[in-house]
Amino acid sequence: MRGSLILQTGTRLLQMLLLLFSVFMLLRGHNEPGGGFVGGLLAAGAFALYMLAYDVQAARRALRVNPLTLVGVGLLIAAASGAAALIVGRPFLTGLWHAKPIPGIGKVSTVLAFDIGVYLVVVGTALLIVFTLAETERDG
Amino acid sequence: MADTMVICVFLPFLVALVAPAVARMLGRRSGWLLALVPAGIFVSFWRSLPIAPGETHTWRIPWVPDLGVELAFLADGLSTTFAILITGIGALVLIYAGDYLAGDRRLGRFYGFILAFMGSMLGVVLADNVVTLFVFWELTSVCSYMLIGFNNETETGRASALKALIVTGAGGLLLLAGLILMMIAGEQLGLSSADAGRISALTTVDLRGHELYPAIFALLVLGCVTKSAQVPFHFWLPAAMAGPTPVSAYLHSATMVKAGIYLLARMHPILGDTWLWTNVVTAFGLVTMLVGAIATLGQKDLKRILAYSTIAVLGTLVMLIGVGTEMAVKTAVVYLVAHAFYKASLFMVAGNIDHETGTRDVTVLGGLRRLMPFTAAAGLLAALSKAGAPPMFGFIGKELLYTTKLSIESVGAYLVIAAVIANVALVASALMVSVKPFLGRSRPTPKKAHEATVAMVVGPVLLAFLGLARGLYPEPFENNLGSAAASAILGENVTMKLKLWHGVDPVAMAVLGLSLLTLAVGFGVYTMVKTRLEPIGRAMHRLEAIGPGRAYELSLEGLYRGAGWFTQIIQSGYLRHYLLATLAVAVAVVASPLVRGLREISGLPVGSWRVHEVVVAALAMGGGVLAATLRSRLAAVAALGTTGVAVALLFVLFSAPDLAMTQMVAEALTVILLVLVFYHLPRVVPRSRWGSRVRDLGLAIAVGVVMSVLVLTVATIQPDLAVSEYFLAQSGPAAHGRNVVNVILVDFRAMDTLGEITVLAVAGLGVFALLRLRLSRRKEEVS
Numbered sequence: 001m002r003g004s005l006i007l008q009t010g011t012r013l014l015q016m017l018l019l020l021f022s023v024f025m026l027l028r029g030h031n032e033p034g035g036g037f038v039g040g041l042l043a044a045g046a047f048a049l050y051m052l053a054y055d056v057q058a059a060r061r062a063l064r065v066n067p068l069t070l071v072g073v074g075l076l077i078a079a080a081s082g083a084a085a086l087i088v089g090r091p092f093l094t095g096l097w098h099a100k101p102i103p104g105i106g107k108v109s110t111v112l113a114f115d116i117g118v119y120l121v122v123v124g125t126a127l128l129i130v131f132t133l134a135e136t137e138r139d140g
Numbered sequence: 141m142a143d144t145m146v147i148c149v150f151l152p153f154l155v156a157l158v159a160p161a162v163a164r165m166l167g168r169r170s171g172w173l174l175a176l177v178p179a180g181i182f183v184s185f186w187r188s189l190p191i192a193p194g195e196t197h198t199w200r201i202p203w204v205p206d207l208g209v210e211l212a213f214l215a216d217g218l219s220t221t222f223a224i225l226i227t228g229i230g231a232l233v234l235i236y237a238g239d240y241l242a243g244d245r246r247l248g249r250f251y252g253f254i255l256a257f258m259g260s261m262l263g264v265v266l267a268d269n270v271v272t273l274f275v276f277w278e279l280t281s282v283c284s285y286m287l288i289g290f291n292n293e294t295e296t297g298r299a300s301a302l303k304a305l306i307v308t309g310a311g312g313l314l315l316l317a318g319l320i321l322m323m324i325a326g327e328q329l330g331l332s333s334a335d336a337g338r339i340s341a342l343t344t345v346d347l348r349g350h351e352l353y354p355a356i357f358a359l360l361v362l363g364c365v366t367k368s369a370q371v372p373f374h375f376w377l378p379a380a381m382a383g384p385t386p387v388s389a390y391l392h393s394a395t396m397v398k399a400g401i402y403l404l405a406r407m408h409p410i411l412g413d414t415w416l417w418t419n420v421v422t423a424f425g426l427v428t429m430l431v432g433a434i435a436t437l438g439q440k441d442l443k444r445i446l447a448y449s450t451i452a453v454l455g456t457l458v459m460l461i462g463v464g465t466e467m468a469v470k471t472a473v474v475y476l477v478a479h480a481f482y483k484a485s486l487f488m489v490a491g492n493i494d495h496e497t498g499t500r501d502v503t504v505l506g507g508l509r510r511l512m513p514f515t516a517a518a519g520l521l522a523a524l525s526k527a528g529a530p531p532m533f534g535f536i537g538k539e540l541l542y543t544t545k546l547s548i549e550s551v552g553a554y555l556v557i558a559a560v561i562a563n564v565a566l567v568a569s570a571l572m573v574s575v576k577p578f579l580g581r582s583r584p585t586p587k588k589a590h591e592a593t594v595a596m597v598v599g600p601v602l603l604a605f606l607g608l609a610r611g612l613y614p615e616p617f618e619n620n621l622g623s624a625a626a627s628a629i630l631g632e633n634v635t636m637k638l639k640l641w642h643g644v645d646p647v648a649m650a651v652l653g654l655s656l657l658t659l660a661v662g663f664g665v666y667t668m669v670k671t672r673l674e675p676i677g678r679a680m681h682r683l684e685a686i687g688p689g690r691a692y693e694l695s696l697e698g699l700y701r702g703a704g705w706f707t708q709i710i711q712s713g714y715l716r717h718y719l720l721a722t723l724a725v726a727v728a729v730v731a732s733p734l735v736r737g738l739r740e741i742s743g744l745p746v747g748s749w750r751v752h753e754v755v756v757a758a759l760a761m762g763g764g765v766l767a768a769t770l771r772s773r774l775a776a777v778a779a780l781g782t783t784g785v786a787v788a789l790l791f792v793l794f795s796a797p798d799l800a801m802t803q804m805v806a807e808a809l810t811v812i813l814l815v816l817v818f819y820h821l822p823r824v825v826p827r828s829r830w831g832s833r834v835r836d837l838g839l840a841i842a843v844g845v846v847m848s849v850l851v852l853t854v855a856t857i858q859p860d861l862a863v864s865e866y867f868l869a870q871s872g873p874a875a876h877g878r879n880v881v882n883v884i885l886v887d888f889r890a891m892d893t894l895g896e897i898t899v900l901a902v903a904g905l906g907v908f909a910l911l912r913l914r915l916s917r918r919k920e921e922v923s
Contacts, residue, residue, distance in 0.1 A: 025801075030877035033797040035885060041805040048812050068908070071901045078894055093890045097876055107876060114893075115886050121897040125904030126809060132911045133816040 004053075011053040015062075018046035026119050027112075036115035040122025047123075048130050056134045067131060070124030078117025081110040142199040145213050148181045148223070149266060152259035159255055160248030167247070171238025171595060174251055175231040178258060182227035190620045191217050193627035193634065196340065198268060208323060208333030214268035214340055217624020221477065222265035222402055224621070225394040229484045230258045232599035236488055237386035239595040240495060250290060254390065257283035261395045265402055269337050270319040277315065277367075277399065281308045284396050288383040300382035303692065307376040308367050315363025315403075318356050322410075325350045343409045343631055357416050360407060361424070368400025368454045370428040375689030378447040385491030388443060389599075392450045393484035401454065401476065404461045405469075409631025412464050425459025426558055428452070433565035437669050438680030442490040442500040442577070445569050446483065449526070452562055453479045459555075460544065461629070467547055469629045470636050471540035473622055478525060478533040478607060485522035485603035486573060489515055492596055493577055498586030502572055503673055507582030511589045516578040518600035523574030525607035527567040529659060531640050533610040538563060538658070540638075542651045560658055567662020568669060576670065614638035720839065727842045734849050753793065760786035768840070773821070777814045781807060798881045 022042035029035030051059035085094035098108040155177050163170045188197070200212035215223070234254065241247045260283055263276030282305075289301025325347055326336030335341040347353055369377035377397065381388060391397060404421065411417060432451030439445045453475070460472035492515045493508065494500045509516040521532070528538030541563075545556040591597070610617055618636040627633045669676060684690065712718075763783030770776045784807035791800035828836070867880055867888055877883040885893050 029879060029882045030886075031879050033801060033879060033881075035798070035879070035882040037885070038798070038802045038805060041802065041809060045805055045808055045812075048809060052812070068905075071904060075898060075901055078897060082890065082894065093894070095875060095887050095890075109876070111875070111877075111886050111890075114890055115882075118886070118893060118897055121901055125900050128904045129907045130809075130812060130816065132908050132915075133813065136820070136911050136915050 036118030040119040044126035067128040074120025081113035156255035159251035163248030168242035175234040178227040178230035208337035212269035218628035300379040311366025318359025364400035372688035389487035421462030428455025433562035436569035438676040475537040482522040482525040485600040488600040489519040492592040505577035506580040509578040518604040519574040521604035523570040527570040568665040571666040
């Protein structure tokens with residue numbers, strides 16, 4: 001698949017914006033519409049767009065890590081954020097909150113960590129499928 | 141003793157884990173080191189001797205106390221006899237295997253499995269709780285599966301292992317049912333739930349009078365006769381020859397097939413001495429004895445001769461336990477031990493011949509006594525014991541057998557005739573495996589024959605001499621293990637007296653006469669059969685074609701065919717068929733309660749229609765209709781996208797921004813995915829046949845109607861808002877978030893979300909694996 005120059009130039013800008021927006025969505029999710037799931041989908045969309053504009057190899061390089069790793073790490077973070085409560089003797093997945101909000105991020109909590117886990121799993125799974133499909137298509 | 145007993149059961153399992161590493165480091169010499177494990181256990185049991193009749197050692201801890209399940213072990217005369225055989229012969233087999241499998245990279249695996257098998261077998265004979273017993277019983281089946289299928293690269297190896305597993309595994313299931321029924325009956329007879337699961341406690345109640353007795357009896361006996369290869373379940377044992385010889389030596393002498401004998405003996409004080417027991421068990425044994433013994437005559441393969449003779453001996457043992465008199469039980473104990481000695485020895489001898497000459501075919505073997513003097517000595521001595529010639533231990537066993545048969549009044553004469561026939565065949569087969577290969581003139585063999593190594597000679601020689609020593613000097617056995625084992629089987633204390641020479645009373649003379657007659661006729665049969673192995677073998681082969689082994693194969697084939705036929709029906713491999721089935725079932729399931737509650741949709745919220753709502757709805761519907769009618773795939777996807785966006789708009793209109801956003805992004809990704817998938821589909825979209833299109837249209841309309849009615853019904857239901865209100869109220873104060881949707885997702889019901897992302901990850905992995913599989917296959921084709 002050969003990308004058009006217009007799409008490629010636009011994508012460079014769009015991808016940045018989409019990724020920023022996805023993180024924004026993730027962080028604001030607790031109080032405004034958004035959250036890890038939609039954030040993850042947005043980020044996946046950003047890389048899928050990149051893939052369409054260039055090719056799979058370029059998109060993989062842009063992502064830097066294997067999507068499979070993202071899936072594993074995401075699940076691990078989500079599970080670990082739940083397990084954190086066990087250490088202080090609360091039931092599994094009880095949200096723990098840091099007392100003071102951090103500027104720009106907001107209140108830090110295990111709930112946020114859990115949402116980050118969701119975000120990573122969604123990005124990872126979506127890109128795993130998209131990239132692999134695209135590679136099958138290229139080789140076939 | 142009690143504590144060491146538990147260590148003895150679990151030690152082989154632990155060592156099994158490190159055995160592969162040991163084998164890798166030490167190679168063929170690892171046998172000598174690993175043999176220290178069974179040898180140590182052997183010594184620990186040996187040191188607990190002498191054991192008096194009725195003496196027991198127990199050890200137990202609760203496991204599932206509510207169900208009467210405990211990890212319980214008990215050592216009495218019977219268990220100890222078995223434990224000593226299992227570990228003693230086990231040690232010799234381990235030493236033997238080191239050289240037999242020398243240089244084989246699978247040696248470590250072999251040691252691991254055979255040690256685990258040893259532990260399982262020890263568990264079976266020492267278990268005092270029915271569940272403990274069952275667990276170890278099944279473990280022996282699993283381990284023997286791995287051992288018989290050791291040559292897993294060959295078709296026969298795998299099929300034989302599966303055969304053994306299916307037959308003994310099916311028996312194991314029946315046994316489990318029998319054991320559970322026994323527990324239930326025990327509790328009904330007034331035992332506590334712990335006692336009802338305890339084998340030693342079950343002897344205190346009278347299960348024979350319980351109404352469940354026939355069922356318990358049938359299930360337990362089926363479990364035992366499948367394990368002990370009784371006709372008609374015997375066919376797995378000759379097939380199990382596919383395993384390496386050390387496995388056969390161990391399986392046939394002290395373990396596996398003896399587990400069934402052990403359990404029958406163990407159950408005798410609980411279930412024995414009834415009309416059912418005496419007749420059914422004896423009949424199983426009698427038929428098996430005759431079939432096994434006669435089948436030995438048609439075999440050319442050393443191991444197959446031995447396998448059928450094992451079946452004959454197992455039959456004899458089952459028959460003796462079935463008869464169940466004091467004399468019969470004592471005979472069974474002697475016969476059991478004598479058989480363990482000579483059968484292990486003979487199998488190792490056969491292994492040596494196979495290993496050093498390259499063939500097991502008796503018709504081409506001869507004159508090996510000069511080349512393999514030690515193996516020949518062991519073979520001849522063991523065969524004498526097998527043939528029941530004086531002064532071997534086997535001779536005492538056979539004398540006792542005849543005496544027992546003569547002592548039964550009504551049918552004794554028939555049993556004697558049957559026993560003589562069987563023993564004549566055993567004598568002939570004993571000569572076939574030991575005289576034929578070693579005596580006579582030497583013949584050329586595939587390999588240049590020479591004596592086997594020390595490790596491979598020590599076992600058979602030692603066991604063969606034990607058979608001789610026990611025969612000449614039986615006192616240490618009779619006053620000790622023999623009496624204690626017989627007492628455990630009978631459930632009352634008895635003492636045993638063994639003699640080679642019984643003096644000149646009429647019964648003893650008659651028995652001696654029978655023994656000599658057996659030997660003489662056996663020799664005659666041997667000389668007759670020796671030269672006619674080919675035609676007899678062919679006749680036997682024709683008989684096998686209509687035997688139970690064939691029935692097993694046919695039913696297995698039928699199962700495969702049936703499963704294939706059924707799978708083809710429900711698994712067409714076409715997504716449209718799955719979709720059809722899924723949607724049809726969903727419609728049926730959802731529609732039936734809806735139809736019943738249809739009148740409830742009376743208070744429909746019919747409001748005024750606003751223009752933009754109508755536009756969005758028209759967009760959604762138009763997209764759907766277009767997607768169904770367009771002939772170009774890309775256009776259809778675009779049309780579907782229209783519907784998706786329209787739905788997202790609906791979400792916006794009804795103030796669900798989270799949903800709208802997610803829907804939009806998901807819609808975008810779906811289009812990308814679909815476009816990628818298109819590359820794998822044929823370019824032209826063929827129209828389906830008219831009939832199936834009508835069917836699909838009908839289903840589509842049904843789905844649409846049902847969904848609409850469902851949504852309308854939901855809209856009229858007043859839901860219980862307690863949970864929603866709780867979430868709304870607590871979202872801020874308890875979960876520090878104003879977006880309730882997200883708070884529910886990541887906090888209130890985070891466990892669900894964790895489950896969902898796990899499913900998502902697994903689904904992604906599945907897609908990845910499937911695509912990768914295709915990718916790599918295609919690469920293979922290219923290269």
